[in-house]
Amino acid sequence: MLSLSGIRDMFAFWRPKRPPVPFAVQFKKFEMILTRNNAILELMADMGDKLSGEYVFDGQYIVSACERLGDLVFKLISDLSVLTQRKNVDLFLAFESIQHQIEEELAGRHSFPNTSLTMPLEDLNRDVSEEAGNKLAHLGDVRNLLGLPTPDGFVITSKAFFDFMAHNDVTRRVEEGLARLDQGPLSGSEADEGALDALSLDIRTRILEGEVPRPVAQQIAAMLDVLAARHGGKATLFAVRSSAWGEDAEFSFAGQYESVLAVPADKVLSAYKRVLAGAYSPEVWRYRLHRNYKENETAMAVGCQAMVEAEVSGALYTYAPLAREEDAMVISATWGLGAPVVDGTAETDTYFIDRTPTHAVRSAEIAHKPLRLTALAGGGTGLADVEPALRDMPCLSPARIQRLAQTAMTIERFYKRPQDVEWSFDAQDVLYILQARPLNMQPRQALSCPDPSMSVVDATRNAEVIFSGKGTVVQHGVAVGKVFVARNDADLAHFPNGAILVTHHTSPRFSRVMRAAQGIITDVGSATGHMSALAREYRVPAVVNTGVATSLLKTGDEITLDTTRNAVFRGAVQELCRFELTSEESFEESAEYRLLRRLLKRIVPLNLVDPHSEQFKASACRTFHDITRWIHEKAVEELIEVSERHWHRSGATQRRLTSAQPLGLMVIDLDSGPVPSPEDRDVRQDELDSVPLGALLDGLTQSGMWSTEPMSVDLGSFMSSFTRTFSSASAAPGKIGRNLAVVSHEYMNLHLRLGYHFNIIDAYIGERVNDNYIYFRFLGGVTDFMRRSRRARCIALILERLDFRVEVHGDLVVGRIKKLPPDRMREKMLVLGGLIGYTRQLDVCLREDEDIGRHAEEFLKRITPLLEVRND
């Protein structure tokens, strides 16, 4: 019998004997791969930056960037095929599959190759709104980022929706039905109106009578089991709610989609179908059509959450929609479940409250509330009598009103829109957020100025400017509130909700007040710092490095911070705040933004992280980033192999560096001639004549920062490295793979993988200052994302202090420096050597954000004496 390896041997003839291609030619191809590799990474980062909101981009940009990227990746694969003289079929197939997904997205068809059919609420945030729908994605942010309680649950994703619709042949019928409408669905002609009604009925019937595909049904059952187990069998009734694309976003679709309350586990599937069918009622269908929703933008994810045993429930608008109640929010509340409040079918208590802290109650109208809606034990809801003593009592205590108001403002600050919040208190006094959606207000209505044409500029014309144009804007927005000056970390404990934080320096410790702060102003600090990243994440308007904040502002001052114009005004310029809350601009709501975000999911995530893993193979590439990463690894391997196997005729000499540190470094010296025999192939550092490599190795050795001591890994990061399928053995020095440096006297191209860290240095250090450059790239692995990005920021901080031009994208750090005299360039290279040694173990030390600065300082302290000695 022929074994697999036998077959391989039989076909070995296909692989032609390598012609003795001069090494210089192959190295040129290798360099081309590197250049393209960098171009791809930069283009990916560039596309990612477009999601920040800083840029104006159009559909044309998206199309052309995707084209350019596809083109680069295709050529990169071709380069590798030339270098390795292999066909790389798997790689081309992976490329074709990704390219196809991108083309489908660009053509308006959705593909969810990596999406599951259900997702737990703890995994949801605004980045997954395509999968989870808007309502549940928002709720995910409310729970996971803002830290507010929401009923436990999961979402049945839009992928499940598409599967259901295809499985029951509904997608096709929708398309055909719409095409049949004579004048188009919006013609208003009687015939078409009737036809749409008939189509709606047909589609809804098919959905209600349809079959939930088996994998979907199984996933739902599994999720329900998880919920039941987690709540000790108490979670027996569920709210099944719509979470459609576009719902609760630009248009609220408020009350148009279906929700089913108090559903027992065995009825969840039929409730699911009811909610799906709700997407095709004639009313909601027209609503979508009138707002130019494309039919292919209809997708119904469905949330399934445990019912709250509500004592009191209701709705809160952070802006009362009444002109006479200026700057007030309004709460409607009743006993029991909140559905009657939203439907408008029950008598409710109404409270008007100041928007600004301390949220004083302006008025309270207490209604007679004889009945409450309640979940029935066997499922469904019913009305029950309210105890006589409670019927005419206010159903909210002053303390609960305070909590509601603060919570709602926390949500509003995050979303930068007035909010319509549905909530419940249970008997244990837990405040649950059931839903938060933007409250759409007309700018005029909100701008309740005496003269409606009065604009923002007029509003600030008479305001005193305390300072403007100073420092760096980190996050756009407007904050109106009282200043709180924090002199030290202890002060933060007294930070009042809704205040504006003013401090001398930025600090990652501010994360603890991020949810409470309206805005942040600092004297010093940088836009790339950690606090800035947090401000962006929590969308807190922030300016850093103003130089004057703490000297001009004191605790208790009422100010208005407008970071869009970078100005601080004395007093509350509420018009600015209102303008911000009502401005049409919200780039996340544009179709182009959503499209780019969907596309980037096929491009950017890196799944191939561990070259030792079984999964590190061409066929496992799922994104362009995967392909790029894999090719780079293979190209380096190939170059090592070529020069090793053909050392006698390739013209290149590959030698193994014997060094104190187990670098596993193979050195190809472009200057030196062939080495007589393989026995002479060990080389000591002092035998090499490469300026850049010499300086780097000096840095590694002399800094004493290389430590082979086993690193102390706490349990959390240990587990996380397991889940990323690394074996801890692969980090052991003995197992370090072969690394490569191609050098000449002035030049070095280094690929150094140490444990999970991946360093690339490309450098030229010669006498002509203008030719000199160092390009340094660091990409790390292992440990959780927070630590990886902390490490990236730590490295960036160090490089910045050493005058490198630095870019950080996630855990990728790129540092560049050029055109310095040779001795200064050598100095920088020496530092990089030290840095490589130092950061080898760094990620596992960075447990806290404050460790970043501490480790950066420590490194600089240790490396400086070395530089001084050399300067002497």
Add this chain to the structure above:
Amino acid sequence: MTDDIKPGGKTRILILDDEPIVCKRLKPSFQKAGYEVETFTDSASALSRVEETRFDIVITDLKMEGVDGMRFLTRVKELSPDTGVVVITGFATLDTAKESFRKGAFDFVAKPFKLSDILDTVRRIEDKQRLDKGLRAG
């Protein structure tokens, strides 16, 4: 053509780009910065608008259906030589940039661009217009 006095003293901007997203993003940003803004996604309506009223600043895309951005630029400068025109385009080449400047564009901005960049460009036009007016008056 109306005279130089702007209603309420506000600088008036016309934005023309056939992709609605560009107008949708630029309009509120300029409004918030205190400008009076009109946006158009088709060049015919934009053209008839500049025929009937004067704008201080025009921001136009280059490649569109119907009237080409370059012709729009030319017409705007014919009607009102003082109007500052900013050309925004996703197909930036040296040639189109040169041609835009020859036809009187104040600046040429490649898409995608940062909001702050285009705001800066507009402020520079205003500075220049103020300076020119000062010189004329002096």
